[in-house]
Amino acid sequence: MQNEPTCELNSKEEAADIYCSTCKTPIRAFDKLFGNHKDHEVTELTNAAEIAKEEVHKNMCKLEEQIGQMENVASHLEEIFITVEENFGRQEQNFEMRCNDVMQTLAQRYEEKLQDLGEEKKLKLEALYGQLVSCGKDLDTCKDLMETIQELCMENKKVDFIKAAVALVDRLEKFLKKDLDLELSTLPDFEDRAIDFSDMEQLMDSINTVPDDSIECYQLYYKQVSDDTPSEEQAELMTKVKETYHTVTHLVPNTQYEFWVSALNASGISPASERAVYVTAPSPPIIKSQESQSCENAALICWESGNINPVESYTVELSKVTNGENGDVITESIVGIPNCEALIQLQPRHSYLISVRAVNMGGSSERSEPVSIHTTGTYFYLNEDSAHPLLSVLEDGFTIACSEIENPECDLPSRDNSFTRCIAILGSMIPFQGKHYWEVEVEEDMEYRVGVAYENTHRQGYLGANNSSWCLRHIVTPSRHKYEFLHSGTTPDIRITVPPKRIGILLDYDNWKLSFFNLDIAQHLYTFNSHFQHYVHPCFALERPGFMRIHNGIAAPTSIALS
Amino acid sequence: MLLRHTLAPAPAEARAKIMALKQISSNKCFNGFQKVFEHDSVELKCKMKFGIYLPPKAESGKCAVLYWLSGLTCTEQNFITKAGFHQAAAEHGLIIVAPDTSPRGCNIEGEDESWDFGTGAGFYVDATEEPWKTNYRTYSYIKDELPKLINANFPTDPERMSIFGHSMGGHGALILALKNPGKYKSVSAFAPICNPIQCPWGKKAFGGYLGSDLSKWEAYDATHLVKSYPDSHLDILIDQGKDDQFLSAGQLLPDNFIAACTEQKIPVVFRLQQGYDHSYFFIATFVNDHIRHHAKYLNA
Numbered sequence A: 001m002q003n004e005p006t007c008e009l010n011s012k013e014e015a016a017d018i019y020c021s022t023c024k025t026p027i028r029a030f031d032k033l034f035g036n037h038k039d040h041e042v043t044e045l046t047n048a049a050e051i052a053k054e055e056v057h058k059n060m061c062k063l064e065e066q067i068g069q070m071e072n073v074a075s076h077l078e079e080i081f082i083t084v085e086e087n088f089g090r091q092e093q094n095f096e097m098r099c100n101d102v103m104q105t106l107a108q109r110y111e112e113k114l115q116d117l118g119e120e121k122k123l124k125l126e127a128l129y130g131q132l133v134s135c136g137k138d139l140d141t142c143k144d145l146m147e148t149i150q151e152l153c154m155e156n157k158k159v160d161f162i163k164a165a166v167a168l169v170d171r172l173e174k175f176l177k178k179d180l181d182l183e184l185s186t187l188p189d190f191e192d193r194a195i196d197f198s199d200m201e202q203l204m205d206s207i208n209t210v211p212d213d214s215i216e217c218y219q220l221y222y223k224q225v226s227d228d229t230p231s232e233e234q235a236e237l238m239t240k241v242k243e244t245y246h247t248v249t250h251l252v253p254n255t256q257y258e259f260w261v262s263a264l265n266a267s268g269i270s271p272a273s274e275r276a277v278y279v280t281a282p283s284p285p286i287i288k289s290q291e292s293q294s295c296e297n298a299a300l301i302c303w304e305s306g307n308i309n310p311v312e313s314y315t316v317e318l319s320k321v322t323n324g325e326n327g328d329v330i331t332e333s334i335v336g337i338p339n340c341e342a343l344i345q346l347q348p349r350h351s352y353l354i355s356v357r358a359v360n361m362g363g364s365s366e367r368s369e370p371v372s373i374h375t376t377g378t379y380f381y382l383n384e385d386s387a388h389p390l391l392s393v394l395e396d397g398f399t400i401a402c403s404e405i406e407n408p409e410c411d412l413p414s415r416d417n418s419f420t421r422c423i424a425i426l427g428s429m430i431p432f433q434g435k436h437y438w439e440v441e442v443e444e445d446m447e448y449r450v451g452v453a454y455e456n457t458h459r460q461g462y463l464g465a466n467n468s469s470w471c472l473r474h475i476v477t478p479s480r481h482k483y484e485f486l487h488s489g490t491t492p493d494i495r496i497t498v499p500p501k502r503i504g505i506l507l508d509y510d511n512w513k514l515s516f517f518n519l520d521i522a523q524h525l526y527t528f529n530s531h532f533q534h535y536v537h538p539c540f541a542l543e544r545p546g547f548m549r550i551h552n553g554i555a556a557p558t559s560i561a562l563s
Numbered sequence B: 001m002l003l004r005h006t007l008a009p010a011p012a013e014a015r016a017k018i019m020a021l022k023q024i025s026s027n028k029c030f031n032g033f034q035k036v037f038e039h040d041s042v043e044l045k046c047k048m049k050f051g052i053y054l055p056p057k058a059e060s061g062k063c064a065v066l067y068w069l070s071g072l073t074c075t076e077q078n079f080i081t082k083a084g085f086h087q088a089a090a091e092h093g094l095i096i097v098a099p100d101t102s103p104r105g106c107n108i109e110g111e112d113e114s115w116d117f118g119t120g121a122g123f124y125v126d127a128t129e130e131p132w133k134t135n136y137r138t139y140s141y142i143k144d145e146l147p148k149l150i151n152a153n154f155p156t157d158p159e160r161m162s163i164f165g166h167s168m169g170g171h172g173a174l175i176l177a178l179k180n181p182g183k184y185k186s187v188s189a190f191a192p193i194c195n196p197i198q199c200p201w202g203k204k205a206f207g208g209y210l211g212s213d214l215s216k217w218e219a220y221d222a223t224h225l226v227k228s229y230p231d232s233h234l235d236i237l238i239d240q241g242k243d244d245q246f247l248s249a250g251q252l253l254p255d256n257f258i259a260a261c262t263e264q265k266i267p268v269v270f271r272l273q274q275g276y277d278h279s280y281f282f283i284a285t286f287v288n289d290h291i292r293h294h295a296k297y298l299n300a
Helices: A006-012 A029-034 A045-153 A158-177 A198-208 B011-018 B076-082 B086-092 B138-153 B168-179 B200-210 B214-218 B222-227 B254-264 B280-298
Strands: A018-020 A025-027 A217-225 A236-241 A256-265 A276-279 A298-304 A313-321 A332-337 A341-345 A351-360 A371-374 A391-393 A399-402 A424-427 A435-441 A448-454 A469-476 A481-487 A493-496 A502-508 A513-518 A523-529 A536-542 A546-551 B022-029 B032-041 B046-054 B063-069 B094-099 B156-166 B187-190 B236-241 B268-273
Touching: A018 A029, A018 A045, A025 A029, A045 A158, A045 A198, A298 A351, A298 A371, A313 A341, A332 A341, A391 A424, A399 A536, A448 A502, A448 A513, A448 A546, A469 A523, A469 A536, A481 A493, A481 A523, A493 A523, A502 A536, A523 B268, A536 A546, B032 B076, B032 B086, B032 B138, B046 B076, B046 B138, B063 B138, B063 B168, B063 B280, B076 B094, B076 B280, B086 B094, B086 B280, B094 B138, B094 B280, B138 B156, B138 B168, B156 B168, B156 B280, B168 B187, B168 B222, B168 B236, B187 B280, B200 B214, B222 B254, B236 B254, B236 B280, B254 B268, B268 B280
Parallel strands: B063 B094, B063 B156, B156 B187, B187 B236, B236 B268
Antiparallel strands: A018 A025, A217 A236, A217 A256, A256 A276, A298 A341, A313 A332, A313 A351, A351 A371, A391 A399, A399 A546, A424 A536, A435 A502, A435 A546, A448 A469, A448 A536, A469 A481, A493 B268, A502 A513, A513 A523, B022 B032, B032 B046, B046 B094
């Protein structure tokens, strides 16, 4: 007999189909009617499930709150931890300083006393020596006199004796009259020098006193600094702060600020600290999404800085969006972009969200509003700036229309960049290598020109009439449809029997070709083989009142992509 | 690739004999081979030669086939030696078959009298008049016998076939495509005779091969055939030299054909090429465009 899972033991019974709120358990409806739960409150299982879900959710929210609180506590603990370290640092520093002072003073006194003693010794010794010398002299004189006396006493001649004796007595009188200084000039004892340790005592005392940390508060000052305006003109702002840290808000982005702080206690205010200079991070840039372009393999994004003053660089961030999700996950970052535009390599047939941050010394800004890019094909926009006054772009941005033409060359007001004779408009430049494809839709009797042109193509000229533009031109004569493939004013002689209503245009930068196709029958019409010297703009012109619809951002049909 | 020599066949191998080919020459070209074969034609009841270019791709797989029909006075040699098509054929993996322009060595009286009728001027019709009707069946030869022979002996995909030609061969290509909707994936021509019933060449040839019944002529006239062509699934490319003497002589009449196609909404791109004449120099200049045109449909 196999072991059956426990749930199968109950397979003989019926499954629970209702919920008893009193017993808080699922039961069979049968039991409510006839069993133990007769008098109990019941409710639908789905109801019960909902209630249970809510309970769980509530508890989950409580849990989340708790997590938040605990994280708060953790971060406060961290702050205190840091403050403890700081306080220790201060105590240590202070003590070291005091001790050093004491040591220095002591050393100083030592030197001084030694020097004094040395001086005194020198003086004493000199005096003694002097006295010694003088004594010696006197001694010699005495001895000399003695000898003379002795010699005299031995003189027998009375006359000579008396002469000598007189002289000698004279000398003796003189000598004895001299004041013999028998006093010792110098005492061996040194002066009693008491070193003045009073200042040291003070120092020693102050070692024990902890600096008075009872600061009432700090005053944090800050003001904007800029190279242009002299510092006096900037307002100085101040906040009173109790802690040793403070977050200053509402600062101007991308600006340099000076910060300094003073401590304040009952006795007064401390001198200001050294000034710290910080730069605030910049404001986020603003992407010009209308002017952003893409093709299957790349995108060109332009933006405005978002800051009045220059920033150091920009960072572009990409998210590849899969199935509408993952828009927040950054898949790629490009840093160090110097200008307000970036050409980014992408993969075909994907969707991306692209945003930009500005970066300066103070850090990077918030992310800009993203722009959505789909690499389904080459995308360009119509440059309304270049449109002939009689040509208008409809609301969808991709249909051009021309109303009655009386005189296309009349003096209508026109901007510098617009066509004046040919009722034409340029698309934005296609600045990416490789193949690019777009389509136009026309009515059979429309007269139009469609092709590509260089940025600087003559605004006074006609598309195809110069060497900076290439186009297919369709006009209707009384007898037939006429097709021209114009460049430098010339066209090959080509007859087309089925007038195209949808034209595919394939621009191949790599092989220097511009091809035109009748899409309805996948017929190749003509290919220009032209070595494009620069990137080109798609161009469109109407020669008669009517519409032309442009389709881009699409992949070329296989039959065309392969040709 | 099957090659069997024309030895005296046993009766049971009669069919085999009919399909047997004799290789006349083989030259390697752009990594493929330009060969010439000879066989006994049932339609034309004589030995016929044809040129066949086998691209490198033919060694490992089946290829589509593009038939070339030459013009007046040509043999199977002109196209394969003068047109310079081999590189493009190799690149696009196409087998190119270039048959002769008429039966040869049949000893029919008058066949060599003029260069625009008889030998070298089959006009791709099935003659109904004597003494031409036995041998001069170049329409059926190109339509049925030759493809069958090619498909039996070479690595071809029988579903993928196209046709093009020059002058009289252009006329042949156009009428074969127009008379056999769906048989050819694409058609193109160099300086074709578009409206033979209206030009001296056509009048002479049709008069000789088909007699005086105009309705029989119309059946081989492209401009006329277009008028009853059932659908528009044909993409026709035509190149015409502007300095072509035969154009100015009114032999080619492309305007008539274009007008008919415009009316019938048959897609044509007709290119009038400044400075070019009727020669193989003109063909050589634009043959790559034509091969690319056919490859688009044959390799799709």
